[in-house]
Amino acid sequence: MQDKISCREVERFLRYRQFLLDARDAGKENVFSHELAAAADISPEQVRRDIMLLHVNGRPQKGYPIKEFLDDIELKLIPRKVNVAMVGVGNLGRAVLAYFTKRRPNISIVAAFDSDPEKIDRVISGCKCYHIDSLAQVAKEQNIVLGIIAVPASYAQKTADLLVTAGVKGIVNFAPANITVGEGVYLEKIDITTAIEKTAYFANTL
Amino acid sequence: MQDKISCREVERFLRYRQFLLDARDAGKENVFSHELAAAADISPEQVRRDIMLLHVNGRPQKGYPIKEFLDDIELKLIPRKVNVAMVGVGNLGRAVLAYFTKRRPNISIVAAFDSDPEKIDRVISGCKCYHIDSLAQVAKEQNIVLGIIAVPASYAQKTADLLVTAGVKGIVNFAPANITVGEGVYLEKIDITTAIEKTAYFANTL
DNA sequence: AACTGTGAATGCCTTCACAGCT
DNA sequence: AGCTGTGAAGGCATTCACAGTT
Numbered sequence: 001m002q003d004k005i006s007c008r009e010v011e012r013f014l015r016y017r018q019f020l021l022d023a024r025d026a027g028k029e030n031v032f033s034h035e036l037a038a039a040a041d042i043s044p045e046q047v048r049r050d051i052m053l054l055h056v057n058g059r060p061q062k063g064y065p066i067k068e069f070l071d072d073i074e075l076k077l078i079p080r081k082v083n084v085a086m087v088g089v090g091n092l093g094r095a096v097l098a099y100f101t102k103r104r105p106n107i108s109i110v111a112a113f114d115s116d117p118e119k120i121d122r123v124i125s126g127c128k129c130y131h132i133d134s135l136a137q138v139a140k141e142q143n144i145v146l147g148i149i150a151v152p153a154s155y156a157q158k159t160a161d162l163l164v165t166a167g168v169k170g171i172v173n174f175a176p177a178n179i180t181v182g183e184g185v186y187l188e189k190i191d192i193t194t195a196i197e198k199t200a201y202f203a204n205t206l
Numbered sequence: 207m208q209d210k211i212s213c214r215e216v217e218r219f220l221r222y223r224q225f226l227l228d229a230r231d232a233g234k235e236n237v238f239s240h241e242l243a244a245a246a247d248i249s250p251e252q253v254r255r256d257i258m259l260l261h262v263n264g265r266p267q268k269g270y271p272i273k274e275f276l277d278d279i280e281l282k283l284i285p286r287k288v289n290v291a292m293v294g295v296g297n298l299g300r301a302v303l304a305y306f307t308k309r310r311p312n313i314s315i316v317a318a319f320d321s322d323p324e325k326i327d328r329v330i331s332g333c334k335c336y337h338i339d340s341l342a343q344v345a346k347e348q349n350i351v352l353g354i355i356a357v358p359a360s361y362a363q364k365t366a367d368l369l370v371t372a373g374v375k376g377i378v379n380f381a382p383a384n385i386t387v388g389e390g391v392y393l394e395k396i397d398i399t400t401a402i403e404k405t406a407y408f409a410n411t412l
Numbered sequence: 413a414a415c416t417g418t419g420a421a422t423g424c425c426t427t428c429a430c431a432g433c434t
Numbered sequence: 435a436g437c438t439g440t441g442a443a444g445g446c447a448t449t450c451a452c453a454g455t456t
Contacts, residue, residue, distance in 0.1 A: 008447080010407055014400045019384070032415070039384055045449060048417065060415040060456050079410045084402070092301035096398060099382060104399065107406060146409055148402070170409025172402055176305060178225070178245055186408040188401050192302060193310065194220045195394050196290070196354070196378055200313055201216055202392040203352055203376025204285045214425080238437075251427060254439065266434050266437040 005053065010077060012050055015040045017073050024066050032063040082107045083143050085168070087159050088150035089114040089129055092174055096148060097125035110142050132162070139166035146170045153177035160187075211259065216283060218256055221246045223279050230272050238269040284312055289349050291374070292318040293365050294356035295325050295335055298380055302354060303331035316348050338368070345372035352376045359383035366393075 005013075019039040023031055033051070037044040051064065054072040058064040086093050089112050100109050112129040114120065119129045130138050138144070147163035149156055149171060156175035163171055170186040173179055181187050211219075225245040229237055239257070243250040257270065260278040264270040292299050295318050306315050318335045320326065325335045336344050344350070353369035355362055355377060362381035369377055376392040379385055387393050 006446085007404075007408075010404055011400060014403050015397075018400070034415085043449070044415090045418095046447085048415095049448080052417075058416055060454090061413090062456085063415080077407050078403070079406050082406045082410075090301065091297040091304065095296065095298035095301060098297065099398060100402075104403075107402060146402070146405060168409075170405040172405050184412070186405055186412070188405045188408075190396065190398065190401055191221075192305060192396065194217060194224070195396055196306075196313060196352070197220050197284070197310075198213075198216055199352060199376040199378050199392055199394045200285050200288045201283045202213075202394075203374075204288075206390070206392070212424085240437085249427070250437090251440095252425085254437095255426080258439075264438050266432090267435090268434085269437080 005077065009050060009053070012040060012042070012046075013073050013077060016047070016050070017070065017078075020066050020070050020073075024070065029066055030063040031066055031069070033058070035063075078106055080106065082146055084109045084146040084148060085135065085139060085144045085163070085166075086112040086127065086148045086150060087114075087132065087135070087163065088152075088155075088175075089116075089119050089124055090150065090152075093148075093150035094124060096150065096174075097127050101126050109148070110144065111138050113138075132159075135162050136166045139163075139168070144168060146172070149173045149175050149179075151175055211283065215256060215259070218246060218248070218252075219279050219283060222253075222256070223276065223284075226272050226276050226279075230276065235272055236269040237272055237275070239264070241269075286312065288313045288352055290315045290352040290354060291341065291345060291348075291350045291369070291372075292333065292354045292356060293320075293338065293341070293369065294358075294361075294381075295320040295322075295330055296356065296358075299354075299356035300330060302356065302380075303333050307332055315354070316350065317344050319344075338365075341368050342372040345369075345374070350374060352378070355379045355381050355385075357381055 016036055019036060020031065033044040033047040036047045056064050056069045056072050084107060086097060086109050093112065097109060109127055112124060112127045113132045113135050114129055115132045120131050122129050145168055147168045149159050151159050153175045156173060156177040157179045160171055160179045160181055164181055164185055171181060173187065173189045176193055222242055225242060226237065239250040239253040242253045260282065262270050262275045262278050290313060292303060292315050299318065303315060303318065315333055318330060318333045319338045319341050320335055321338045326337050328335050351374055353374045355365050357365050359381045362379060362383040363385045366377055366385045366387055370387055370391055377387060379393065379395045382399055
């Protein structure tokens with residue numbers, strides 16, 4: 001669609017965005033590359049490089065205008081409106097639902113799914129819970145394009161298959177299991193176990 | 207301590223390990239580089255490169271012996287025994303506690319902390335919950351070296367400071383807030399919001 | 413003086429290509 | 435024939451260094 005942005009860069013831009021939103025809400029109008037650098041834990045040069053991909057122009061002594069910067073990021077990599085399904089309404093699912101009642105107007109978790117009869121038809125963190133069997137139907141009705149997997153590991157692959165069948169284009173997997181999806185579906189794994197083990201390793205070496 | 211392993215490599219090794227543990231439990235004795243590659247979604251050459259850092263020797267037609275491979279990884283990057291504190295026993299904290307009652311004998315979440323009187327002194331997912339004020343004391347008693355932050359964003363920095371004061375060497379931050387820690391403490395952020403936004407972006411472009 | 417913008421240099425990571433083993 | 439082990443090439447990301455701007 002445009003100049004190809006690498007996975008790494010997308011991540012950094014999203015982090016910049018987080019910082020810029022906070023800064024804007026705090027009333028700031030401009031930001032320096034070294035401030036962003038500190039926030040994202042990278043070098044100022046890196047930040048300026050990234051900014052070269054946008055149209056924002058910074059000015060010595062003033063920095064970059066936050067409003068334009070945000071508009072530019074949003075234009076480039078924030079989809080207009082994304083409807084998301086949460087599958088699994090255990091502790092983890094509820095935690096993520098609670099997160100997303102926050103900011104981020106463009107991304108909404110519009111439906112939750114579970115197999116526990118206790119939860120069906122209840123509204124949890126502002127999100128209605130359906131039975132997992134009605135996923136395909138609800139997904140079509142609500143135009144759902146993303147799925148979040150927060151079910152036990154043993155159901156993860158089955159859930160992924162259901163989501164793919166229901167037509168989602170992207171999946172975020174929180175379950176501690178490796179799942180596979182076909183071509184054309186983007187899969188992002190949040191590997192909590194690995195993150196903790198990695199921390200254990202680096203905490204140990206320094 | 208040894209040949210310097212990059213952050214990226216550590217992550218890959220930990221992913222290999224996950225796969226190897228599963229394979230071992232499934233009764234397999236050897237594994238091919240292309241199997242690991244498929245599991246970790248990288249190229250077989252990359253896997254073999256990584257393996258060059260270990261002492262395992264593979265053999266054509268047979269692959270790598272899983273047992274030795276695992277021993278090698280563990281020797282190189284799994285600390286003997288790591289005691290972890292969980293701070294925040296909301297949905298997210300409970301979800302992570304539940305995860306870790308699983309495998310991973312070397313990493314144990316030995317204490318949880320919260321400020322809600324309802325939770326103090328209860329045992330949640332096999333983990334005793336203390337008042338946050340006793341963090342420093344319990345951390346010393348239990349030899350805690352890692353902290354997991356699962357509190358609301360507004361308390362994240364304060365929690366991080368408490369953990370650093372209590373002497374932890376690494377922190378995993380689940381709160382949607384940017385926190386800073388001094389030198390000598392490793393900080394790993396699990397950025398759920400960014401992960402979902404990234405997925406939204408890539409799902410959209412392909 | 414302080415900060416941006418960017419060509420050039422560096423360094424790292426990944427892939428290629430192929431020799432060697434079983 | 436199939437897979438490992440690895441030098442060499444290639445590509446990508448980061449940092450350096452400095453000219454340009456206010």
